[in-house]
Amino acid sequence: MLKTKIAGIGMYVPQHIVTNNDLLKYMDTSDEWIKERTGIKERRFAHRTEETTTTMGVEAAKIAIQNAGIAPQDIDFIIFATLSPDYYFPGCGVLVQRAMKMKEIGALDVRNQCSGFVYAISVGDQFIKSGMYKNILVIGSEKHSFGLDFSTRGRNISVIFGDGAGAVVLQPTTKENQGILSTHLHSDGESAEILAMYNPGTHANHWLPQKLADFNEAEIGDMFMSNSMVDKAQNFPFMDGQSVFKKAVIKLPEVVIESLNANGYKASDINMLIPHQANLRISQYVQHQLGLRDDQVYNNIQRYGNTTAASIPLALCEAWKEGKVKEGDLVCLASFGSGFTWAAALLKW
Numbered sequence: 001m002l003k004t005k006i007a008g009i010g011m012y013v014p015q016h017i018v019t020n021n022d023l024l025k026y027m028d029t030s031d032e033w034i035k036e037r038t039g040i041k042e043r044r045f046a047h048r049t050e051e052t053t054t055t056m057g058v059e060a061a062k063i064a065i066q067n068a069g070i071a072p073q074d075i076d077f078i079i080f081a082t083l084s085p086d087y088y089f090p091g092c093g094v095l096v097q098r099a100m101k102m103k104e105i106g107a108l109d110v111r112n113q114c115s116g117f118v119y120a121i122s123v124g125d126q127f128i129k130s131g132m133y134k135n136i137l138v139i140g141s142e143k144h145s146f147g148l149d150f151s152t153r154g155r156n157i158s159v160i161f162g163d164g165a166g167a168v169v170l171q172p173t174t175k176e177n178q179g180i181l182s183t184h185l186h187s188d189g190e191s192a193e194i195l196a197m198y199n200p201g202t203h204a205n206h207w208l209p210q211k212l213a214d215f216n217e218a219e220i221g222d223m224f225m226s227n228s229m230v231d232k233a234q235n236f237p238f239m240d241g242q243s244v245f246k247k248a249v250i251k252l253p254e255v256v257i258e259s260l261n262a263n264g265y266k267a268s269d270i271n272m273l274i275p276h277q278a279n280l281r282i283s284q285y286v287q288h289q290l291g292l293r294d295d296q297v298y299n300n301i302q303r304y305g306n307t308t309a310a311s312i313p314l315a316l317c318e319a320w321k322e323g324k325v326k327e328g329d330l331v332c333l334a335s336f337g338s339g340f341t342w343a344a345a346l347l348k349w
């Protein structure tokens, strides 16, 4: 039976390291608070103009493609997961197609925030299993630093996030002890607004046509600048951290167990769990719930912060490079985030 394997993996993080102490210049926080509540010691911030979500994704993709032993022109589909795209539209997928001089292939953007990479893997898996595509490039990339509130008002969010990118190449395999065994996708939109960035969003602008009639051109400019959506910081991400935390520690173990049950495995069979890197305390709680040893869970949030769609491929790539993910290993990718959405992929490396 045709299955999907990860044939190549790559990652890219910006060179610029921002420590917790660096953030003290902008907000009322402390190294102790950030380390104790999140485990984060430092994160990377992209160059303000030269690095974008797409350019970082392309750098990760080049390595993944090289590791797969193919050329960019061999890729027959692109899936790009991000919540921080270069443009509101078009998506980053087409920018990758252009930058890497690929054929006129399909390019799909996935908007599932922290679960984006696992959702993207799941979509790619279906295309590979059906025989439609043979070399799919999946990228998770984020440039959070462009749009965080670095004043004390935004400290519960801005200390968490970092920039970076990871990529994989998916290919078919017929080997029995290799490939994606199953993927499990979930959502619950009831809490959509407790971890969200409201603007730019079409929910906000229904006042515009009526007002337009009353203002001249110069006043319209002013109106945009002093618009309440900016005053209320609705163009920055909002998070009710405690509510997200409480849901994450329930849904993450649940979806891992769901993926194990679907394939006749137990938690102790996992060689490596790669949880979304949202908060080290969440990962440790999940590890404890599942009864896993330290060497069965990979965390790198300490060095990169929360990189949303990039966090799982970054952690998977580092685990692989360190020899902690080897051929035949049972690997579980598990995510939870805005939406809420949560997901898992169980695979044999």
Ligand code: UT7
Residues within 6 Å of the ligand: 028, 029, 030, 033, 034, 037, 038, 114, 155, 156, 157, 159, 240, 241, 242, 244, 245, 248, 277, 278, 279, 282, 306, 308, 336, 337, 338
């Ligand atoms: O990746 C997407 C999914 N996201 C997550 O899974 C994140 C889940 N949530 C979390 O990781 C945690 O809730 C946070 C790390 C965001 C916050 O930690 P917390 O332990 O839940 O803190 P809190 O929001 O309850 O705030 C506790 C206190 C407050 O002060 P008072 O009201 O007790 O005086 C905050 O104002 O800590 C204060 N605080 C800070 N203090 C110093 C909040 N942020 C900071 C900060 N530095 N950066």
